[in-house]
Amino acid sequence: MIRKFLAAVAAMAAFSQAFQATPAYAAEEVNLYSYRQPFLIQPFLDEFTKQTGIKVNVVYAQKGMLERLQAEGRNTPADAVLTVDIARLDALAKAELLQPIDSEILKKNIPAQYRHPDGIWFGLTTRARVVYASKDRVKPGEVASYADLAEPHMKGRICTRSGKHAYNISLLASIIAHKGVDAAETWARGVKANLARRPQGNDRAQVKAIKEGICDVSLGNTYYMGFMATNEKSPEQKEWAAAVNVLFPEQDGVGTHVNISGAAVTEYAKNKENAVKLLEFLSEDFAQHMYAEQNFEYPVKKGVKWHPLVASWGTFKADDINLDVIAAHRAEAAKIMDRVDFDG
Ligand code: FE
Numbered sequence: 001m002i003r004k005f006l007a008a009v010a011a012m013a014a015f016s017q018a019f020q021a022t023p024a025y026a027a028e029e030v031n032l033y034s035y036r037q038p039f040l041i042q043p044f045l046d047e048f049t050k051q052t053g054i055k056v057n058v059v060y061a062q063k064g065m066l067e068r069l070q071a072e073g074r075n076t077p078a079d080a081v082l083t084v085d086i087a088r089l090d091a092l093a094k095a096e097l098l099q100p101i102d103s104e105i106l107k108k109n110i111p112a113q114y115r116h117p118d119g120i121w122f123g124l125t126t127r128a129r130v131v132y133a134s135k136d137r138v139k140p141g142e143v144a145s146y147a148d149l150a151e152p153h154m155k156g157r158i159c160t161r162s163g164k165h166a167y168n169i170s171l172l173a174s175i176i177a178h179k180g181v182d183a184a185e186t187w188a189r190g191v192k193a194n195l196a197r198r199p200q201g202n203d204r205a206q207v208k209a210i211k212e213g214i215c216d217v218s219l220g221n222t223y224y225m226g227f228m229a230t231n232e233k234s235p236e237q238k239e240w241a242a243a244v245n246v247l248f249p250e251q252d253g254v255g256t257h258v259n260i261s262g263a264a265v266t267e268y269a270k271n272k273e274n275a276v277k278l279l280e281f282l283s284e285d286f287a288q289h290m291y292a293e294q295n296f297e298y299p300v301k302k303g304v305k306w307h308p309l310v311a312s313w314g315t316f317k318a319d320d321i322n323l324d325v326i327a328a329h330r331a332e333a334a335k336i337m338d339r340v341d342f343d344g
Helices: 002-013 038-052 065-075 086-094 104-109 166-179 181-194 203-211 222-229 236-242 272-283 285-294 308-312 323-328 330-339
Strands: 029-034 055-060 080-084 122-134 217-221 244-247 258-266
Touching (some): 086 166, 122 166, 122 222, 166 217, 203 217, 272 285
Antiparallel strands (some): 122 244, 122 258
16 A cells, blocks of 8 residues: 555656746646657647647656546646557546547547547557568568468567567557457467567667667567667667668558557546647647657648658558557457566
């Protein structure tokens, strides 16, 4: 009990930046808790304020959002949240910290598979979970599907981060949704049997391993390719990126698994109308373009231009299963990863 309380306090402390005192003249405002970094969102938040006169106060953090919202209860200053991954959105929804929003603009701009059926959360950008493949050592057609990663010809050739990581759990959950628990478990076992090394590191570390010849393919999110290929701070990452092709699995099947970054209005929002306006703004062309481009992601709204580098990886068929269905299979996916001792 005490340990749980201390964990909550520590998590809350992660939100170190307090809201700035709101000037008395700021009649219209909206308060946002964000896991997305300032460089990503500040430019279009400024534009939102310019267009609407609504001031946006943001608390940035890397963790502890759910604990903080729970601890604050109905006293929370947060009107809306911005976060990544269906896992986090679903956790907030299940903890009853979000409220449903009925907005024609959000429904029009965001395809149904990227928003909660009852409007509890909304995807704003997508990222595909692709296969990074060595340009030198992977022949065309060797990996056309996720299923290929479990085939004998991939023995000793695969690197990945932990099977317990949210990105891999969501991918496995999508396989459960399409093929059932048994097939998903067989797949996870097969991939484990083909690993070149124990799961470790993040998505970029796997591409580094491909460059170094440790493995030939890895699983990774698309935007990391953008960050590696343009990394002036760590130019060696450009070489990692240059060593691989981005392969979109399942083009002859259900389509490549995608996840979302998203937003939602909190259960106890005091500025609900402004929060809805902000979400709607984020779903329109201006913010969609800027938001997706900053993080090398895909806009959810159709017809919004992609970053040229992102476009250079090619268009692809994305799995159109609702992310809410994937969320429903996440717990089972985590159990499978345990059963097959994926990280062991
Ligand atoms: Fe990531």
